Amino acid sequence: MNAMEDFRAEVGSSGPVCVKGGGTRWSLGGEANTNVRVVHAPGGIDSHDPAEMTVAVWAGTTLTILAEVLAEKRQEVVLDGPPGSTVGGSLSVGWNSIRRQRIGTARDSLLQAECVGADGRIFKAGGPTVKNASGYELCRLLVGSLGTLALTGRVILRTRPLPECSLWLRGTMSPVEVERSCYRPSSILWDGSNSHVCLEGYGADVESEAEGLAEHGMTEVAGPPDLPPDRDRWSGDLPQGAVLDVATGVVHRHGSTVAPEVDPAVKVIAHRLKANFDPQGRLNPGRDPYQMSA
Ligand SMILES: Cc1cc2nc3c(=O)[nH]c(=O)nc-3n(C[C@H](O)[C@H](O)[C@H](O)COP(=O)(O)OP(=O)(O)OC[C@H]3O[C@@H](n4cnc5c(N)ncnc54)[C@H](O)[C@@H]3O)c2cc1C
Incomplete structure (x- = not known):
């Protein structure tokens, strides 16, 4: 049996399972039901x-191991x-990622997924190439x-x-000024008093852009602030200790946040989808993607 078959056998075709x-985001979207089998x-x-x-x-591969292997060929x-x-x-x-402006979204990165469905059978979504354009985009639903x-x-x-080069700078320039002064920064973060900016690209380009920012008091730092x-989503106010990702409006903060209001029509479609994928409600019961904050 190959690893996918082993996984399918472990998931089985009956009973609640997740x-x-x-475990770094285990409680996101709600706690797992107590009777659920964990695989x-x-x-x-x-x-x-x-x-x-x-x-x-x-x-099940950790992101750390994947990053190490890809870095050998200078990829990520x-x-x-x-x-x-x-x-x-x-x-x-x-x-x-906070570097989304440069590297794109998690959703766009998934080309193909091999999964076990609620019926205990293996199915494949998407295709193995970057130019895949046929069929339903199930990968986008899965992310x-x-x-x-x-x-x-x-x-x-x-x-x-x-x-080739990656550099973080920090200073009191406003995020708007930073944005105006840079050509496609990978990230701009704002903690209410200081901006952090990530410049990435060819060494000479990054250095000349950093020199321009240094004239406005921005200095090089080891990396982004602790997030x-x-x-949460940006509502116009930055809570104490929070950091705003300027490009996306995501606010990194401490403490429980309120899940955004979801349009009732969207909820109806989501429930229909769930009922079609998983009529018995056996996959990850207790979790609701709509209870995630941002
Ligand atoms: C401080 C912090 C910073 C973060 N920054 C980023 C960031 O910059 N970018 C980013 O993308 N994410 C970020 N995250 C989120 C991060 O991606 C997740 O915490 C983590 O990757 C989840 O992986 P896990 O293996 O720990 O999942 P788990 O916590 O084990 O599981 C999370 C959920 O996914 C489900 N799940 C897990 N594996 C599978 C599977 N194979 N098939 C189906 N369902 C599955 C679980 O059942 C559970 O509901 C951050 C999280 C933290 C805490």
């Missing part, structure tokens, strides 16, 4: 094709998360669905070139 990755996705890197800019990886994927985070967990959560539609065993992800673990 996948646990690194683990296979780990390991299947194949990396640097010329095609794709990597086939098992969903968009997925991000704290130590221990897995590829499958990160896709199921679907949050985006951010918290494992409530299917359990992911193996994926093919789009890779990106690592920048609080919870997320």
Whole structure:
């Protein structure tokens, strides 16, 4: 039996079940029901094709190991998360990196997913190439669905070139001024008093842009500020200790946040989808992707 078959056998075809990755976002969208069986996705890197800019990886692989392997060919994927985070967990959560302006979204990075559905059968969504354009875009539904539609065993992800140079600067320039002064910064963060900006690209370009910012008092720092673990949407006020991701309006903050209002019509469609993917409600019961904050 191959790893996907083993995973399918572990998931089985009856009874409530969910996948646990690194557990770094385990309670997101609600607590798992007490009677749910917890399984683990296979780990390991299947194949990396640097010329095609794709990597086939098992969903239980940690992001740290994946990053190490891709870095050997100076590539990376968009997925991000704290130590221990897995590829499958990160896709199921679907949050985006603070470097999204440069590297894109988690949703766009998933080219193909091999999953076990609620009926206990294996299905494949998407295609292995970056120019895939046929069929329903099921991959897009899977990202951010918290494992409530299917359990992911193996994926093919789009890779990106690592920048030649990457630099963080910090200072009291307003985020608007920083944005006006830079050509496509990878990230601008604002803590209410200071801006952090990430410049990435060719060394000479990054250095000349950094020199321009230095004239306005921006100085080089080791990296981004420590980001609080919870997320919210920008409402016009920055809570104490929070950090705003200027490009996306995501507020990184401490403490419980209120899930955004979801249009009732969208909820109806979401419930219909769930009922079609998982009529018995056996996949990750207790979790609701609409209870995630941002
Ligand atoms: C401080 C902090 C910073 C972060 N920054 C970023 C960031 O910059 N960018 C970003 O993208 N994310 C970020 N994250 C979120 C991060 O992606 C997730 O915490 C993490 O990747 C989830 O992986 P995990 O293996 O720990 O999942 P778990 O916590 O184990 O699981 C999370 C959810 O996914 C489900 N799940 C796990 N594996 C599978 C699978 N194979 N198939 C189906 N469902 C599955 C679980 O059942 C659970 O509901 C951040 C989180 C924190 C706490």
